[in-house]
Amino acid sequence: MAREARVNDGIGELLRWMKDMLRNGIIHLPEKNQAYWENTIRRLIDAQAPGLAGMVRNIQDIAYFREGWQEVFLQQLLKLYIVIQGYQHLEALPAPLQQDVRQLCGFTVNQEQLKSFQGITDTWMVLGKQASEQDKLVTERYWLYGVNSGRSALILQFYARHFSGAGFSLQPGTAVHGELVYFPSAQPLRALLKTCQLTHTPLRFRGMESWEEVLEHQSMLCSQLPVYPEQLYTIASLQLVQYRQQWYLMDRQRRLMAVKPGAPKLWKLLAITGGQAMPMAVVGAGRDYEPIGVWPDAHYQAL
Template sequence: MSERWDRDQVLGLAPDAASAKAAGGIAEPGKWARTGCDDEAVWGECQGSGQSVYRACADLTEPAFRCSCPSRKFPCKHALGLLLLWADGTVESGPRPGWAAEWIEERRERADRSAQRRPSAAARSRDPKTVERRERRVDDGLAELDQWLRDQVAHGLAQADKAPYRLWDDAARRLVDAQAGGLAGQVRGLAAIPRTPGWPDRLLEEYALLRLLVRAYQRRDELPEGLRETVRSRVGFTVPQEEVVTGGERVRDRWCVTGSRDTAQDLLTTRRVWLRGRRTGRPALVLSFAAPGTSLDASLIVGTEVDAELAFFPGAQPLRALVAERFGAAVPGSPAGTPVRGFLDEHAAAIALDPWLDRWPATLENVRLARDGGGDLYVVDAAGDALPLRMADPWRLLALSGGGPVTMAGEWSPRGLLPLAAWHEDEGTVIL
């Protein structure tokens, strides 16, 4: 690394606002010992509570992180605090200690072994009989789900708020057995709906969307190619990343990293990183996954802009993508947003192509915080158009804006807009 990052780039790595705030509290030289850095890494030891001393290290080439603390966040507050010290220029160059050198070398060796073991696409091609067997199992599983959905509607929704969790979990387990894992997750998620306001309408809507997906899969041979790929993906069929890189739609642009969010389910943590093309205005979603003890991809930093070519997964509304090739290092940058009406038009067009979209990225310009008569939070643009916000604590956003306009990015879902990051002409990028 020839240049050190600035503080906004470091804080753009934070998995949430709480981590960014905590990192600022420990980014003090007096709390650290044996810090050092070179062109590829930065390391140090932080005094924790009691007698605990945590060793933190960052591999700057990806980046990747390691810390001996028990936190499940990647990067944790100690790694972020260390990087803040490095960004401020208070970490001096020096030789790597043994523990940091060992970790970095192990990472290099694992990457080399993985590359050597990785089979070619041809070697991984499945036996046609195996593919046929899975198709039959999925067909049978979806036929059973279709009957289950009709039964729920026929029996009425009145008792759904008192139904045990196993009503949905049993149906989801049968879909897992039928190798329709994508649908299993959607069915299991229905259990939370009866505990939300206005739940009967929403539950019926979700049942209808599931029935639409079942019928679409049953008639998949009649669908256009893009929609057929969308339906297969929603059911649980995956496309190998190598096929996406070699055969997927390629789009080169200067991609602004507008938001990142980590979610944990069971033992798997998923990171969603949202990008928006400066020239094309096109949204993109880059996913990464981590099991316990492994790190999430942290190479896309909120508040930066990267010249890259993305390869998009197939679908009627291509959104998920892989970074196929980069052209130069990331630089600080803020995205160009749209007014509320422009965002709603964009979202409506996406839903027309993929009616099962459960979230869509929003980047709004010149919006302010507001409350309605009932105290609910909204963002309002210069034209007076508004979107409801889904956030419990507005104070960080309010402190940034001071009641004035900002550019804000977040995830839109039927429950409202979840803010992820905001940009202010004086304060720069702030993770929300």
């Protein structure tokens, strides 16, 4: 219980800091020095709430020199506020959502215990891999899609560069057969593979028809989990197009969804598709999405 109390104290202090910021106006934020953010981050880490510290760090990392930073800032601040409120009213929430809030604050899930639960056995298509690095800590995100279950999953792997190697490696564009257990959540996505064996199953397309279905899913998602992570979607026909000097993905109904700013490998996507509409795998949430692979023919090609 000691930890919960410390987190509560940390949250109280964070809330005062946020309110203070709003009272003074956020217009001066771009001029704030590093210490302004670092103090709060450090206090949250001391309060054993690394998840919240990470959310503050994301706010710190916003490109304040770019036009429109206010919109991004406000969205992230409000998401942080929702998590705080969730934690402060944890008992009132449904049990699965409680787990989401706890994980967002930084409480870990005992993975050994998780492995003892029964998972979903399926052939999982490895549709994409995203890797990032911060302070020599490498984070790998593998996006999986169940051939029979039709469910998507996110497998995370962390390791310190130069100190330890990756525990496992999944090759995008391949498929594995195995049992997968989801982390407890109101809308399970993050998972771990209990067993995994490479198979030669072809990666056939299966998925949604249009952006409309994606948006329906997102509406359902935020009714269950207001602060939700990026999701994996496979959509039957998307075409990368330029509209008002910005990249969009156009579906069969000629509806446009923005491509995530800075999304890598767009030129590779254009090279493979030649500008034609094709079944595509995308990762994202809200208003922008990043393509991670495409089906130019019967075979999937990861970007």
